[in-house]
Amino acid sequence: QIHLVESGGGLVQAGGSLSVSCAVSERTFGEYAWGWFRQAPGKGREFVASITYGGETARYVESVKGRFTVSRDNADNTVHLQMTDLKPEDTAFYYCAVGRAAATPFDVDYDYWGQGTQVTVSS
Numbered sequence: 001q002i003h004l005v006e007s008g009g010g011l012v013q014a015g016g017s018l019s020v021s022c023a024v025s026e027r028t029f030g031e032y033a034w035g036w037f038r039q040a041p042g043k044g045r046e047f048v049a050s051i052t053y054g055g056e057t058a059r060y061v062e063s064v065k066g067r068f069t070v071s072r073d074n075a076d077n078t079v080h081l082q083m084t085d086l087k088p089e090d091t092a093f094y095y096c097a098v099g100r101a102a103a104t105p106f107d108v109d110y111d112y113w114g115q116g117t118q119v120t121v122s123s
Helices: none
Strands: 003-007 010-013 018-025 033-039 046-051 058-060 068-073 078-083 092-099 117-122
Touching: 003 092, 018 033, 018 092, 018 117, 033 068, 033 078, 046 068, 046 078, 058 068, 078 092
Parallel strands: 010 117
Antiparallel strands: 003 018, 018 078, 033 046, 033 092, 046 058, 068 078, 092 117
16 A cells, blocks of 8 residues: 655744655555645644646645645655744644545545644744
């Protein structure tokens, strides 16, 4: 099976920046889309950002537009989420995922998931 590993989580002050990354180990299934989702305490899993394999399309949830940037490096089978101007409401466990669909905002369209990394934004 495909193995995804997130890294780069941590604690940051509000207004600060942080990047999280996700790498695919072992084999992949060829071209795929990347998705980032997050889950905060007391909330369900929320779509954050996604990007197509070729980078033609990137999508963001409204609350992070202008602050977060998703990018990918297909040669290294990695995806990155650059987060700036972080807010306490961004605090969540962040998950990366890959799927065959075209970077949709729906978690059901993703086939493989990482175990997540914690991002905590203090006031």
